[in-house]
Amino acid sequence: MKLKALLKYLYQYHVYGEQNPTISSIEMDSRKVTKGSLFVCIKGYTVDGHDFALEAINRGAAAILAERKVHVKDDIPVIIVKNTKRAMAILADAFYGQPTHKLHLIGVTGTNGKTTTTHMIEKILKEAGKNTGLIGTMYIKIKEKQYDVKNTTPESLTLQSMFKKMIDENVTNAVMEVSSHALHMGRVHGCDFDVAVFTNLSQDHLDYHHTMDEYRNAKGLLFAQLGNAYHHEKPKFAILNGDDLASKYYEHMTSAHIITYGIDAECDIMAKNIKMSATGTMFTLVTPDGTYPVQMKLVGKFNVYNVLAAISATLVSGISIETILKAVQSLEGVRGRFELVNEGQNFTVIIDYAHTPDSLENVLKTVKQFVDHKIFVVIGCGGDRDPSKRPKMAQVAVKYADVPIFTSDNPRSEDPLAILKDMESGVEGEYFHSIVNREQAIYFAIANAKKGDCIVIAGKGHETYQQIGSETFEFDDKKVAVHAIRELRSKHGKNQEGK
Numbered sequence: 001m002k003l004k005a006l007l008k009y010l011y012q013y014h015v016y017g018e019q020n021p022t023i024s025s026i027e028m029d030s031r032k033v034t035k036g037s038l039f040v041c042i043k044g045y046t047v048d049g050h051d052f053a054l055e056a057i058n059r060g061a062a063a064i065l066a067e068r069k070v071h072v073k074d075d076i077p078v079i080i081v082k083n084t085k086r087a088m089a090i091l092a093d094a095f096y097g098q099p100t101h102k103l104h105l106i107g108v109t110g111t112n113g114k115t116t117t118t119h120m121i122e123k124i125l126k127e128a129g130k131n132t133g134l135i136g137t138m139y140i141k142i143k144e145k146q147y148d149v150k151n152t153t154p155e156s157l158t159l160q161s162m163f164k165k166m167i168d169e170n171v172t173n174a175v176m177e178v179s180s181h182a183l184h185m186g187r188v189h190g191c192d193f194d195v196a197v198f199t200n201l202s203q204d205h206l207d208y209h210h211t212m213d214e215y216r217n218a219k220g221l222l223f224a225q226l227g228n229a230y231h232h233e234k235p236k237f238a239i240l241n242g243d244d245l246a247s248k249y250y251e252h253m254t255s256a257h258i259i260t261y262g263i264d265a266e267c268d269i270m271a272k273n274i275k276m277s278a279t280g281t282m283f284t285l286v287t288p289d290g291t292y293p294v295q296m297k298l299v300g301k302f303n304v305y306n307v308l309a310a311i312s313a314t315l316v317s318g319i320s321i322e323t324i325l326k327a328v329q330s331l332e333g334v335r336g337r338f339e340l341v342n343e344g345q346n347f348t349v350i351i352d353y354a355h356t357p358d359s360l361e362n363v364l365k366t367v368k369q370f371v372d373h374k375i376f377v378v379i380g381c382g383g384d385r386d387p388s389k390r391p392k393m394a395q396v397a398v399k400y401a402d403v404p405i406f407t408s409d410n411p412r413s414e415d416p417l418a419i420l421k422d423m424e425s426g427v428e429g430e431y432f433h434s435i436v437n438r439e440q441a442i443y444f445a446i447a448n449a450k451k452g453d454c455i456v457i458a459g460k461g462h463e464t465y466q467q468i469g470s471e472t473f474e475f476d477d478k479k480v481a482v483h484a485i486r487e488l489r490s491k492h493g494k495n496q497e498g499k
């Protein structure tokens with residue numbers, strides 16, 4: 001594609017240099033530049049991409065996109081824009097042939113439930129015989145093939161190239177998690193969403209967004225970007241949680257059709273007569289077109305919300321209610337979300353990704369409904385992330401668990417003991433244990449659990465690493481739990497049924 005043809009997609013820019021080279025690729029990492037690349041200079045959190053412009057030219061870059069004039073060879077065009085990340089998103093969309101215009105794209109935002117809801121939507125779409133793509137925290141998935149990811153919502157270059165790959169592989173329907181960071185940084189600029197889903201809003205990521213208002217506003221950008229209910233061939237839908245106050249705010253940010261779902265408030269799509277057991281949930285689904293009995297294997301009120309969101313999003317995407325209900329009936333949990341570890345022990349072990357006060361409370365409340373014996377919770381808080389969350393997480397743990405055990409969860413550059421102190425400051429005078437080594441914390445819980453007890457190992461879910469200092473170590477809660485159960489059993493014959 002010629003540079004000038006590409007630049008037509010930008011609103012405001014200034015070009016130094018007359019040349020109109022053919023652009024062979026767009027790159028934001030100088031190390032990936034090859035002959036003919038457009039190199040995008042991004043001021044990052046650790047280094048400034050502008051400092052690599054010359055290196056990019058030496059590797060064969062044909063043009064530079066920057067926020068300030070950089071010194072390169074005179075004949076190389078330099079395009080100046082206000083924000084290179086946002087401009088890159090628009091150029092990436094154009095460069096890859098605007099792939100999202102050819103896909104039915106559902107975006108899911110909210111503090112909790114994005115991964116779960118996107119997987120539910122994927123399952124329903126598959127049941128309807130669609131070729132699907134999924135983008136989120138765990139991986140990018142194109143049909144059945146999985147690709148590793150660094151971010152919940154990848155940078156626009158990765159995002160658009162993956163959408164293009166989906167088109168090449170005949171994917172028709174894509175669903176993605178849209179993080180507030182991505183919305184704020186403009187990673188999803190240029191994405192043509194058909195349906196935008198809001199799960200819920202509670203405290204998280206204040207290290208980045210600073211205030212709850214800013215955090216809420218960032219999520220709202222998805223609904224502002226969604227566009228028009230009366231879009232020619234593609235009417236747009238905003239799916240909002242009617243029981244969450246933030247939805248009122250998002251209603252005013254969109255001109256799409258609004259469909260609400262909920263349990264308590266009067267909504268378009270509702271769950272009534274909810275009955276939960278340790279092995280599943282039943283409820284009556286109320287839609288404008290009729291009521292239907294629903295049965296699923298997942299537990300927790302939060303999963304009823306997630307499934308209502310998934311049902312609403314797929315109904316407006318033209319999937320029949322019969323197909324949706326069939327898929328819902330066979331929904332399995334997602335790795336690390338309320339995942340049971342079953343080694344034949346006589347107590348329950350649950351691995352869960354809950355890492356916000358709200359999600360931890362939901363999980364522990366759900367466990368409390370079914371467990372008559374002691375509840376243990378192993379929980380830590382991330383380093384270099386919103387510290388005000390720490391005492392609140394500890395308070396939730398102490399409120400719902402009989403044996404709260406505070407430990408480490410990706411301390412990163414912070415002192416793990418200082419993070420524990422922050423947690424402890426929220427529960428002075430209460431009963432809890434602090435064990436800085438996560439493996440020892442899990443072993444402690446398993447060694448002390450008795451028949452009928454339940455251990456919730458929270459915060460890391462599917463993650464298989466622990467970030468300590470600048471290093472990343474292999475660490476998998478599930479593997480550690482399995483190992484602990486087996487080791488204790490072989491040492492003491494403990495934890496076997498009947499002992």
Ligand SMILES: CC(=O)N[C@H]1[C@@H](OP(=O)(O)OP(=O)(O)OC[C@H]2O[C@@H](n3ccc(=O)[nH]c3=O)[C@H](O)[C@@H]2O)O[C@H](CO)[C@@H](O)[C@@H]1O[C@H](C)C(=O)N[C@@H](C)C(=O)N[C@H](CCC(=O)O)C(=O)O
Pocket residue numbers: 028029030031041042043044045046047048049052150151152153154155179180181182208
């Ligand atoms: C804070 C943040 O958003 N950081 C993102 C950022 O990294 P960075 O700012 O450190 O980048 P940098 O290393 O300073 O590099 C700056 C530029 O110089 C370039 N460079 C660098 C070296 C070189 O030799 N040549 C060169 O050209 C880099 O390619 C880059 O373009 O750019 C990277 C590449 O796109 C991202 O992976 C990275 O996300 C990190 C991993 C991250 O943790 N981000 C969080 C805040 C985030 O986005 N989270 C959300 C939500 C998660 C949730 O809901 O829980 C998400 O969507 O993931």
Ligand SMILES: Nc1ncnc2c1ncn2[C@@H]1O[C@H](COP(=O)(O)OP(=O)(O)OP(=O)(O)O)[C@@H](O)[C@H]1O
Pocket residue numbers: 110111112113114115116117137152177199200302303305306336337338352353354355358359360362363461
């Ligand atoms: N609708 C919900 N409301 C509150 N808590 C939820 C909800 N759905 C899931 N959870 C809890 O939050 C945890 C994370 O769920 P999930 O991974 O689906 O959320 P997420 O939004 O993708 O999280 P992240 O943004 O950190 O990737 C789950 O393990 C569960 O404990």
